[in-house]
Amino acid sequence: MAEVGAHERELAMEALDAHRRAGRLERDEHASRCSTASRxxxxxxxxxxxxxxxxxxxxxxxxxxARPRPVAAAPAAPELPDLVAPTGATIARHAGLISLLTPAVAALIFAASGGRFPWIFILVPFVIAGVAYISHRHER
Known part of the structure; x- marks a missing residue:
């Protein structure tokens, strides 16, 4: 039984992300398998x-x-560049948490500044919209 590290777990989650984008995994099944892969x-x-x-x-x-690998057709070109996909995958997996924490972080910054930056709350919907866009783009 070969032990695995963080790199192997990330490779497995990236492959699961590809199956999610291809429509082979529903959101809940994808989340469950990614959770299992992370542990x-x-x-x-x-x-x-x-x-x-x-x-x-x-x-x-x-x-x-060793496991037999079936002969597969040439893989389709990735939807996102290789340098962007892991970051997009991470944001997509944590979109709910990021959206939930954004107002709390804005409130902490507001409180830490002594109330000098009330405009920080204007950024909250922009951050949430950006996370939603990246998450949606990654799930295609």
Missing amino acids: ATSRDELEALFHDLPEPHPDYPTPGP
Whole structure:
């Protein structure tokens, strides 16, 4: 049983994100599998997340248990550049929490400034709209 680290867990979550964008996973199932992936300690736990899914599966950097890979057609071009996708995936996974905490952070900044920056609350809807846009764009 090969142990896994944060990198392998992130690779598994990125592959799950690709399945979500392709419409193979509903939001709740995607969230559940990502949660399981984030707590996984072995390669077997991560592999179990893909038992009922076609390619893409994560390409782990270290050797693990051998599994037959079906011959697949050329993968479609990613919707987002490689440099943006992990950040978009992280924002999409945490969109609810970010939206929930934004007004609280604005209130803390307002209180810490002694009430000198009331305009900080104007930024709250812009931050929430930006998170919603990134989350929606990532889920396509």
